Amino acid sequence: MFRSYLLSTIRIMQRNLSYVLLNVFGLTISVASCLMIFLIVRNELGYDSFHHKASRTYRVTMHALDYNPSVSMAIAPALRNDFPELENVSQVWYRNNGMVKIGQQRFPADGFLFADGQFTGIFDYQWLQGNPRTALSEPNTIVLTESIARKYFGGKDPMGQLLNLDNRLDLKVTGLIKDVPGNTHLPFGFLVSFESIRKDLEKGSAMREFYAIMGGNTYIVLPEHYPVAKLESRLPGFITKNWGADIAKEATLPLQPLRDIHFDQRYLNNSVSPTTSRSTYWALAIVALFIIITACINFINLATAQATRRAKEVGVRKVLGANRPQLIRQFLGETAFLVVISLLLGIIIAYLFMPQAVNWLDIKLDHTQIFQPVILCLVLVLGLLIVLLAGLYPAFIQSAFKPVLSLKSSTGNNFRGLTLRKSLVFVQFAASQILIVGTLIVARQMDFFKNQDLGFNKEAVITFDLPDESKQQIIAQQLANDPGIKDLSFSSGAPSYNSSFAPFRAPAIGLTKDDVTEIKFIDEHYTDMFGLRMLAGNKIVKQHENDTTHQLVINETLMHKLGIQNPQDAIGKGFIASGEPVTITGVMQDFQSESKHKKRRPCILLYRADRFFSASVKLQPQHMRETIARIEKVWTGLFPDDLFDYEFIDDHIAQFYKQEQKVYTAFRLFSILAILIGCLGLYGLVAFSAVQRTREVGIRKVLGASIFNIVGLFAKEFMLLIAIAFLVAAPVAYYMMHAWLENFAYHIGINAAIFLAALAVSFIIAGSTIAYQSVKAAVANPLKNLRTE
Template identity: 50%
Template sequence: MFRHYFRIAIRSIARYKSYAAINIFGLALGLASCILILLIVRNELSYDQYHKQAARTYRVTSLGLDYNPSVSFAVAPALRNDFPELEHVSQYYYWRESMIEINHERFILKDVAAADNEFAKIFDLVWLAGDPNSALEAPNTIVLTESTAKQYFGDQNPIGQTIRMDNDWELKVTGLIKDLPGNTHLTFKSLVSWATFHDETSNFWSIQGGYLYVTLPEKLSAATVEQRLPAFIKKNWREAVEKEKATLLLQPLTDIHYDQRYLNQTSMPRSKKSIYGLAAVGLFILVIACINFVNMATAFALKRSKDVGIRKVIGAKPIQIIKSALSEIVIQVIIALGLAIGCLLLFIPYTEGFFGTRINANQLLHLDVLIGLFIISLFAILISGVYPALIQSRFNQLQILKASFSTAVKGTTILKRGLIGIQFLVTQLLIISTFIVAKQMDFFLNKDIGFDKESIITFDIGKNPEGLRQLLSNQPGVKDFSFASVAPAYNNNYMPFSAPNLGMQEVDVTEMKVVDENYFSMFGLKMLTGLPITKSIMPQDSILRIVVNKTLVNRLGIQNYNDALGQQITVGDRRAEIQGVVADFQSESKHKKIRACFLYYNPERFQQASVKLQSNHIKQTIASINREWSVLNPESLFNYEFIDNKLARLYEREQTLYNTFKVFTFIAIVISCVGLLGLVSLMAVQRVKEIGVRKVLGASVNNIVLLFLKDFVILIGISFVIAVPIAWYAMHSWLQEFAYQIKISPLHFMVGLLVTLFIAGTTVFIRSFIAATGNPIKAIKEE
């Protein structure tokens, strides 16, 4: 029996190739998108859960005036001493890159970290070589990931090889581990032993990006440990914290990827709202694809209704018609699923570049994914197959064979309109959301950052600042340059400040930048009042002459910027006098409010050169600077970065979200066009006689096209009214994650409406035009 239905289904698909191809293509695209989103969401919601001790592992963080994921290196030894019951205590320090030398050849090694021997006991690293119990115990040792070892040693065994790092350490490779999976907040590609260069500081406020992890024993709760931490701080650092806020917190390991209170870390957290929103997009796309399938399958069923009528006349029962129709649909769904998985296998290697999430083909074989695939396929079959099958079973064979098969099924108009309305609603939601995300990304990167970033590169000054200054002065491709501790887009120096004489008794945190006399003019910083930084020589014990930003003045409670001139504040342990006020500029991401900041002159602390290049010879100028810089610093590698790229890194998560919306909105639009084609085809099939009569009575092609368009314009308008409040609520909630954000305006919603009207109008026009230009006599005779 099933073989019989299978043969009928194959013959039917082969007979109506174009309908079947369009149907299968639309569903395959929807299934591929839904499965890909399933893998991405699954990956995002499983961060750090693969570690066996994940439920008992916490990161020790600090809360002063802000949430900070790092703590002073002084905390770990004190914690081991005062909490001996802790199962593991491990320190971890990350930096973006180091220069290494292997066999007299130099490279830039990315994503470097340092960790102690407890690290491998907390985190489940897959060891390919070396002893996990001792690989990070001795000083001057390093563990490499598999891809890093392959990059620098090829097929050679890396164990025992020597790597010279930053001209300071001779590191012996003692371990080799598999590359970290994509669902972990850790981002290192090599691990240097903590004993190589650990910091012995005892200062509680010395926070340099060191992360501290602890694993609790089975019967010890995090709440119990946190209750004891205030006394622990007071015992070890009473004088350092008695006048300032100081709190240590335990952050669950499995929460790190989603906790947006902690922004200044190696991998930016991702909001669970965004993840659930992406899951909703996947469901929406699958629903759109199924709606398309219903529309096309219904049109397909009506087109071959005479076949069904003949089968009913010769004795076929409704249940047999349903089984036959479902067999065709199951075959089409299976073909579509096969195509979807095939496309996914080709696209999976590029998912990290597009969506910022690393997945692999093996995940398709995991049990939960296979169950998900089964549920998705069953959902597609039930939603897409039951209605068209019931339509065929309800055909009136006498009406079909005697007259018009367009009258064979009645009462489906409301359902059809509802389905296409849902399709328009989802499409407009995606278009509006994508447009708002795009505008926010543009605001991140191009609006209101407070300084000029165009064609500016930054790099280390090196060991000969005066030689470098002379080099840059003689470069024809250099428009301007400045030496400083860091450029405006970087931030790595903070210190406490207060102003008791101005009534500010509470200690706050300020960012510090040491800059030269060219800094303000080259970066286009706007002076609000007073004097900019000038070249000067100042004794160490004298009062600092500083320029402060607008936020610091506001923090002092001063309303008029001129009144801030000459005022004295305490920064760290030194007195400073304000000589000027500069407009705020962005040195951190717009997730956070701009901090108070002060700038002063001290050439001994210059570390970074910033160079503004002539836009017409950028590559040649960089190559020339590289050659001459390398002569001045023969033991180092020239390594530069465009400030634009630095700023873009602050918003990698948002950029991947934007890319995701772009890709899946485009897919939704394509699927919607296929669905519209199916619905208009259905209308054309059902109204073929009406079109013929109208043309005979004198209706023009324009009249008939407008007849089709009218219903769709009304549906688009209704779906737009529903989409506006939903889109506003969703995107308003997302924008609340940023301290600085765009304002949602009516323009954002009108874009969604106009784009939908254009897409739908074009699709409907093409198909209805074909129907309207047909031979009316032929249509009437066929009916």
């Protein structure tokens, strides 16, 4: 019986090769797309879930004037002392950059951690060499990741090797681990024992004072079945005991679940890795659902269109004794055969193209995960769902044909008017329009990120750190006559970098509770080089270190916080910053120092040469590479023991929106695939419709119908469906995209132009798909059609 069904299926498919190819191609692309989306969504939503203690691990954060993921280094020892029941307490200090020296070789170190001995008891990494319990317990020890070890030592065994970090620490390699997975909020290249820097930290206030925050993070693991609320209720008393009741009144220590860190946007601009919203990736999962539904709709529509051709076959089979269950099994078997072929091809295509997709999306994801048991089970379930969704209806319809009517060929005339096919095409168009609207809005928001006025000039500007701020003037003198340099400025950081914050208040106007302001220390060139716009008063000029009066320029946001509306009225006004009275000498227009996820902060600009840790250089657009090489030569001559590491401000700003760029790329890729699959189905429907209406087209042409009339005959039904689908898709798309835009403090507006553009794109796509087959039918010889029909 099975052999008979199989042979029959193969013969039928040979006779209907175009139908088979359309269905297999559409299903293959949909399966491959869904597999890739599933792996991407699983990876992104599974941040830090690979640690076996993840459900009991929390990051201890601080909330005073703002949410800060960092706490004082003094918190961890106090927690160990006051809460001995905690399973683990670990403190780490993340560094964005540094320099590693091995012999005469120097390497940039981008992203590494100082971690204590309990770190490896909380976070699970795959150890290749070394003992995770002791590798970081002693000072001057380091654990390398596999790729970093290969970079530093080539094929040599790294264990026991020595290296120098930042010309300060001589470290011995005591461990080797696999590269850190990409879906972690703590990406690092190597781990340095916290004991290596503990003594230096103890000399200052870092290990004692509550507000001595240097960028360190503290993690705890609760005992099993220990409610987190119980610990949270005891933390105010913990603060009072160790640092006093006054601090306990103004600050709290929120416990942030490890698996929420990547998605908690309250801490957005202080996190080591960019945060995002979970809903963003659920939206991508919805795209996968649209893709599968579209493919199933194609299958059903093409199968029902084919049913008219197979009406006589069904009639003959029934006359020869076939019953309805046998016919249903036959048709389901044909569907299953196509689905199995599509699944196999889809897996192969996903495997081959996954590395490219991962590269486009800038994520770490091993494409061999496609062959994990859970993924293969998903493929089987997906295949079964497709067989049931796409195969059942056509099977029941075709098996229900009555033999007499089928043999008289009357079934096709009745079947052609089925409303289900129109309903399915309607759903398909609605889904496509939602995707088109979503993609257009994401594209416009990304353009807003990149091109909207930030309040400062960022073009062709590089920035780099100064190991010794006392050599500023030497650098300025040596670069003064370089033809490739437009301007040079020293500061604590370019406009899009922020590192210093301070409390401020103004009791005279009733602002008695501290708020937070950013502080930037800038030189006299900063304002002009970055094109900052002064609204009132004077811009910062050079000051001698012995000057007792300080210039202080504030931004618009701080001015409004102080209750002043007119910039001119702000000049000469005073308030208290960092506990000291200050007087305003200038007001500048706001500029964007953080991403557009958050509203602009209050900001103070001061001249203070001893805080100029960074240089910014505006380059001439020609020969920038050669100019940077000359800057590096000057820099290296002054700091021979350090490594020149620069960054374009454009690239730094792009990092703010790294997650959104991933999503935009994914939406573009998979939305195009979903629309392509829909076009395949539409193309097939028009093709079969043209075949079924061959005689009608011939008669119309004989009676004088033009090519335009014939094309309109095929197009009008589908164009009407597009218009009706738009009425449903528009409000759904508006609701979904409005919710997504609410994640940003600054975003575009959703206007009618976007929806009209989506409707126009839908018409163009559908019209282009319909055009080929309808024109082909329109230009055919009517006499030949009438003779062969």
